[in-house]
Amino acid sequence: MDPIPDISFKSAEGATDIEFLHLAELFSRIENDPNHNPKLPHRISFFALLVVTEGAGLHHVDLKEYEITAGTVLKIAKGQVHAFQENSNYDGYLLVFTEDFVLRYFSKSSIDFISHLYNYHISEPLVKNITFSDSFLEQITSELQQQNGYAQKEIVAKILELYLLRLERQAHGELSVKLNQKHQALFIKFKNLVEQNFSETRNVKDYANLLSISPKHLNQVVREITLNTAKHFIDQYVTLEIKRSIFSSRKSLKEVAFQTGFDEVTNFTKFFKKQTGQSPKEFKSSL
Numbered sequence: 001m002d003p004i005p006d007i008s009f010k011s012a013e014g015a016t017d018i019e020f021l022h023l024a025e026l027f028s029r030i031e032n033d034p035n036h037n038p039k040l041p042h043r044i045s046f047f048a049l050l051v052v053t054e055g056a057g058l059h060h061v062d063l064k065e066y067e068i069t070a071g072t073v074l075k076i077a078k079g080q081v082h083a084f085q086e087n088s089n090y091d092g093y094l095l096v097f098t099e100d101f102v103l104r105y106f107s108k109s110s111i112d113f114i115s116h117l118y119n120y121h122i123s124e125p126l127v128k129n130i131t132f133s134d135s136f137l138e139q140i141t142s143e144l145q146q147q148n149g150y151a152q153k154e155i156v157a158k159i160l161e162l163y164l165l166r167l168e169r170q171a172h173g174e175l176s177v178k179l180n181q182k183h184q185a186l187f188i189k190f191k192n193l194v195e196q197n198f199s200e201t202r203n204v205k206d207y208a209n210l211l212s213i214s215p216k217h218l219n220q221v222v223r224e225i226t227l228n229t230a231k232h233f234i235d236q237y238v239t240l241e242i243k244r245s246i247f248s249s250r251k252s253l254k255e256v257a258f259q260t261g262f263d264e265v266t267n268f269t270k271f272f273k274k275q276t277g278q279s280p281k282e283f284k285s286s287l
Contacts, residue, residue, distance in 0.1 A: 004081055004248040007036060009046045009098050017101035018156065020140055023092050041083045041248055046098045047117060048082075049164075050074040051133050055090035059083070063243055066126045073127045073167060077120035079195065081244055093137060097160070105157030108181075114164045127171045136163045180224065186211065187225045190218065191233075198238050199261035204230045239275040242268075246284050253280050 009016070026038070036042070041060065050059065056069040060083045061076060068074060068090060076082050078099055102117060111117065139159050146152060193210055201207070207230065208215040215230070222230040238260060245256045257268035257280075272280045 004244060005036065005042045007042045007044050009096065016098070017104075018095070018097040018153075018160075020093065020095045020144060023088075023090075023094060026094055027088075038084045039086055041081050041244075043079065043081045044076065044096075045078060046096050047078055047102070048076040048097075049095040050076070050092065051095070051137065052090050052092040053133070053137070054092070055088075057088045057090040058085045060085075061125050062240060063247055068126070071128065071130050071133070073130050073133065075120075075123075075125045075127065075167065077117060077125075080120055080125075081248075095140075095160070101157065105154060106161050110161050110165060114161075114168050117164075123171070127167050130167070130170065132163070132166055183221045183224055186213070186218075186221050190222065190230070194234055194237050198234065198241060199259065202231075202234050202238060202261065204234065207234070235271075235275055239272065242272055242280065243283065246280060253284065256280070 009019075050068070050073065052068045052070055052072050052074075054070050056067070059066050059068050059074055061074070062081055066074060070090075102111065106114075136159065140156060143152060143155050143159060189211060190207055193207055197207075197210075204215050204218060208218040211218065219230050222228070222233055226233055242256060242260050245251065245259060246253070249256065251259065253268075254265050257265050260268070262268035262271065269279055269281075272278075272283070276283065278286075
């Protein structure tokens with residue numbers, strides 16, 4: 001397979017931050033675009049919501065297969081790898097929006113609550129039994145059809161912001177707890193650093209130094225957010241990147257090892273087997 005392509009935001013209407021489209025329109029675009037096939041794994045640089053209104057099918061997010069049916073919503077965060085299924089038997093809508101849109105139009109308190117935007121590592125993307133999607137779709141469609149465009153972007157953002165908050169409440173149920181805002185912000189910085197530097201270092205002390213805090217404090221923050229240590233978070237992310245590389249690349253396991261920061265294939269194999277219970281070769285053979 002070819003390497004996983006990185007897909008940036010590109011609206012047919014020239015918008016730069018948000019687009020709402022019916023799945024039929026999306027699949028129509030696919031047929032006319034030889035450069036991108038969403039039915040193959042691709043990494044997105046924006047956020048996406050797949051709102052299913054009819055039928056049933058499958059969708060892949062980070063190598064996991066999710067069953068989607070009417071009344072489900074799939075949340076796909078920036079940086080995740082996903083793929084639509086071939087010959088889908090479901091209908092619905094796709095809403096895509098950029099990080100700039102979130103930071104510009106959402107309130108900070110809402111961003112803190114909507115953890116999936118930046119913390120998909122500990123949150124399941126699929127939310128089931130949604131009863132309020134119809135009203136959301138009606139509201140956002142109505143607003144986008146308004147001839148008077150005054151404050152339209154702001155209104156669309158608030159409709160989406162409220163919908164995301166309600167999705168988050170449904171996903172978390174009674175367990176939802178407001179996180180310490182400073183710790184949440186610090187965790188996001190840590191997560192971003194791991195994504196940028198995982199092939200260079202897996203050492204908690206290195207990331208603590210980059211954040212100008214102690215390793216102990218970093219562990220306290222990460223444990224508060226994820227219920228696990230900073231080392232566990234780093235190792236889980238590296239494991240995910242290894243799986244992505246093996247799944248989508250023609251590279252040898254030796255090349256994947258070097259690409260993901262291992263100088264010796266032996267260490268690469270030991271690490272992966274410790275994390276997954278199988279060797280990289282066994283994982284590759286199971287695909």
